Amino acid sequence: MPLEQPPTLQDFFASWDLFADPALAGALAGAVLGALGVYVVVRRMVFLSAALAQAAGFGVAAAWFAQIHLGVPAAWATPTVGAGLSSTLAAVLMTGGDAGLKGRRDGWLGGVYLIGAAGTLALGTRIVQEVQDIETILFGSAVAVSPEDLRSLAWMVGIIGVIHVIGLRGFVQVAVDENGARVRGLPVRLLGLLLMGSLALSVSLGTRILGALPVFALTVLPPLAALRLAPNVGYAVLLATLIGASAGFLGYISAFLWKLPVGAAQTLCAAVLLAIAFLAGKILEFLHNRSAHRHGHIHGAGCGHVAIRHGDHVDYLDDGQLQHSSNDGHEIHGLASHTHTGNGQACHTDALNLPSQAQPHGHGHSHVHGAGCGHPRIAHGDHADFLVAGRLHHQHGDHCDDHGPVDIVD
Amino acid sequence: MKIAPIDIPEPSVPPSLVHCRDLVVGYAGTPMLPPVTVQVRPRELWAVFGPNGSGKSTVLRTILGILPPVSGDYICHAQSLGYVPQRNEIDPAIPARVIDMVRAGVERNWSFISPMWTWRRREAIDDALGDTHIRQLTKEPWTHLSEGQKQRVLMAQALAGNPQLLVLDEPTSAMDVHAERSIFALLDELRRRRSLGVMVVGHNLGVLARFATHALFVDKDQAAVAAGPVREVVGGSAFVERFGRGVADTLGPANAT
Numbered sequence: 179m180p181l182e183q184p185p186t187l188q189d190f191f192a193s194w195d196l197f198a199d200p201a202l203a204g205a206l207a208g209a210v211l212g213a214l215g216v217y218v219v220v221r222r223m224v225f226l227s228a229a230l231a232q233a234a235g236f237g238v239a240a241a242w243f244a245q246i247h248l249g250v251p252a253a254w255a256t257p258t259v260g261a262g263l264s265s266t267l268a269a270v271l272m273t274g275g276d277a278g279l280k281g282r283r284d285g286w287l288g289g290v291y292l293i294g295a296a297g298t299l300a301l302g303t304r305i306v307q308e309v310q311d312i313e314t315i316l317f318g319s320a321v322a323v324s325p326e327d328l329r330s331l332a333w334m335v336g337i338i339g340v341i342h343v344i345g346l347r348g349f350v351q352v353a354v355d356e357n358g359a360r361v362r363g364l365p366v367r368l369l370g371l372l373l374m375g376s377l378a379l380s381v382s383l384g385t386r387i388l389g390a391l392p393v394f395a396l397t398v399l400p401p402l403a404a405l406r407l408a409p410n411v412g413y414a415v416l417l418a419t420l421i422g423a424s425a426g427f428l429g430y431i432s433a434f435l436w437k438l439p440v441g442a443a444q445t446l447c448a449a450v451l452l453a454i455a456f457l458a459g460k461i462l463e464f465l466h467n468r469s470a471h472r473h474g475h476i477h478g479a480g481c482g483h484v485a486i487r488h489g490d491h492v493d494y495l496d497d498g499q500l501q502h503s504s505n506d507g508h509e510i511h512g513l514a515s516h517t518h519t520g521n522g523q524a525c526h527t528d529a530l531n532l533p534s535q536a537q538p539h540g541h542g543h544s545h546v547h548g549a550g551c552g553h554p555r556i557a558h559g560d561h562a563d564f565l566v567a568g569r570l571h572h573q574h575g576d577h578c579d580d581h582g583p584v585d586i587v588d
Numbered sequence: 589m590k591i592a593p594i595d596i597p598e599p600s601v602p603p604s605l606v607h608c609r610d611l612v613v614g615y616a617g618t619p620m621l622p623p624v625t626v627q628v629r630p631r632e633l634w635a636v637f638g639p640n641g642s643g644k645s646t647v648l649r650t651i652l653g654i655l656p657p658v659s660g661d662y663i664c665h666a667q668s669l670g671y672v673p674q675r676n677e678i679d680p681a682i683p684a685r686v687i688d689m690v691r692a693g694v695e696r697n698w699s700f701i702s703p704m705w706t707w708r709r710r711e712a713i714d715d716a717l718g719d720t721h722i723r724q725l726t727k728e729p730w731t732h733l734s735e736g737q738k739q740r741v742l743m744a745q746a747l748a749g750n751p752q753l754l755v756l757d758e759p760t761s762a763m764d765v766h767a768e769r770s771i772f773a774l775l776d777e778l779r780r781r782r783s784l785g786v787m788v789v790g791h792n793l794g795v796l797a798r799f800a801t802h803a804l805f806v807d808k809d810q811a812a813v814a815a816g817p818v819r820e821v822v823g824g825s826a827f828v829e830r831f832g833r834g835v836a837d838t839l840g841p842a843n844a845t
Contacts (some may be wrong), residue, residue, distance in 0.1 A: 222679075344701055348695070348698075348701070351695055351700065354682055354692070355673070355677075357671070357673060361653065362669075362671075362695055362697075363697040364700065365697075365698065408683055409683055409684075409685050410683055410685060411682060411684070412688075478722060478734075478740075
């Protein structure tokens with residue numbers, strides 16, 4: 179008996195007419211959920227989408243229940259309407275709950291999640307003929323998407339996309355610094371409502387089409403990957419859109435190739451992309467640090483290192499060397515023997531050989547400069563000096579030589 | 589002989605940027621402090637100080653409009669406010685470069701829907717970067733900065749909006765003395781150069797008394813509020829009762845100009 183050949187990518191695209199709608203639905207849902215998820219992750223509310231997705235699942239089950247047992251016309255109690263109503267209600271409850279239950283937003287999220295999940299499973303036992311769809315809702319095992327669903331999704335993505343492209347900077351401001359945005363007069367409340375509305379709409383429709391598990395995954399994993407790589411939140415939204423769309427699309431292909439549940443495959447694809455992003459982020463960070471000789475911060479006013487005027491600029495004394503920070507990284511600036519005063523005054527290397535009772539240069543006559551002496555070491559030409567009260571001291575046998583002043587910037 | 593009238597100029601007192609009259613601050617309608625009466629004018633640097641948990645930040649947040657007042661009058665004549673939050677309010681997990689943070693400061697009301705707004709405000713952004721001496725850091729990520737640099741970035745963000753009143757919440761917490769003095773020296777320079785009114789919450793009485801022109805002392809435990817020129821507040825009974833006569837005597841003369 180011949181073994182069945184596993185399906186190939188060629189098979190997938192040969193049947194593109196059959197798979198186009200669900201694959202594109204995965205990409206569209208991934209794009210919008212990824213983009214909105216950035217705000218959710220930045221505001222540390224990742225379980226918001228999980229709770230909304232479970233609420234939407236409950237709404238779908240409730241719609242079927244209403245059709246079968248309550249005799250509500252199918253045109254009214256559609257799964258999409260049920261998902262939209264229940265997720266909107268959950269969103270209002272969770273945002274409105276902030277006022278009454280300060281600091282317990284996570285509790286509200288947990289409550290909505292649990293009631294949604296338990297309600298969906300409970301109603302599933304009363305709508306036996308639809309129980310397969312209950313699994314689809316919860317775990318995303320859908321393999322087919324109707325053209326109507328795809329059209330609804332495309333419209334929703336278009337509308338939400340336009341709103342969020344126009345208001346991108348406002349949404350970012352409110353997510354990153356809500357108090358600052360309020361002080362600057364931005365419409366914080368309206369932007370918050372628009373964000374919550376967009377999220378409720380996309381999660382409800384996404385849950386209806388893909389299932390709760392992939393919806394939660396696409397709202398969390400692509401944003402995490404994007405935030406790891408992007409230089410700011412605006413770019414992270416753009417990147418998360420692309421990663422989310424890729425995860426949704428590739429997940430569907432993976433489900434076909436390896437015969438996996440679609441929701442699980444989309445979730446795993448998003449997780450793989452997240453792992454790649456973290457690895458890429460580590461590599462970029464390593465290369466950046468190595469090329470720029472970084473060590474934790476960039477020198478500048480108030481950075482904590484002694485600032486010394488060096489010609490027409492200011493350098494910082496760090497680890498015995500004058501360093502200059504720019505957008506290209508750190509540069510080591512050698513302190514030449516005749517340029518360290520900044521005003522062209524030549525340094526002199528006369529041995530002071532001061533009388534033992536004289537202490538004009540900031541320390542007692544018995545002090546010996548060296549490692550751990552308490553004075554900062556500074557490279558000076560071909561030797562090392564020590565910085566004491568704005569002058570360079572050079573240990574020369576049993577006495578100090580004065581190697582001239584440096585211009586310390588306060 | 590007819591004597592022509594001489595116009596004697598009125599002594600010029602700049603109009604107040606913020607005027608709080610019997611302002612009661614608190615949470616959920618519960619007063620936290622006795623009524624506060626404060627009038628902040630351009631070029632004044634107000635030090636807001638008091639023990640931990642005494643209501644300093646609550647006063648500032650009420651003046652900024654983040655918290656509603658419990659009662660009293662509050663009039664803000666300043667066209668724009670600049671708010672510098674505490675550094676620990678900035679989530680280090682959120683990616684942001686210095687230039688991104690400073691650009692955010694130019695957004696006002698509905699400006700975010702104008703695609704060219706930030707470009708049109710580029711001079712204000714550049715001035716803010718220059719005034720805080722961080723031009724060389726524009727591409728640096730927030731997490732690569734030292735505490736002093738972070739503070740300058742937040743100040744640049746607030747200055748980018750060309751505020752008339754700058755409000756800072758504990759800008760020098762977790763800083764060494766050198767960095768703290770550097771930040772206050774910068775504030776002093778900015779309020780003179782930009783004719784800013786400044787309100788700053790701080791703990792280091794020596795530094796506050798050195799740089800501030802006025803002070804607002806709040807103490808929730810003793811139900812005490814004192815406002816006015818630094819010398820008057822430091823010599824006042826509320827301050828002496830909390831910190832002792834010795835501390836009041838050792839604090840230096842106020843920054844009068």
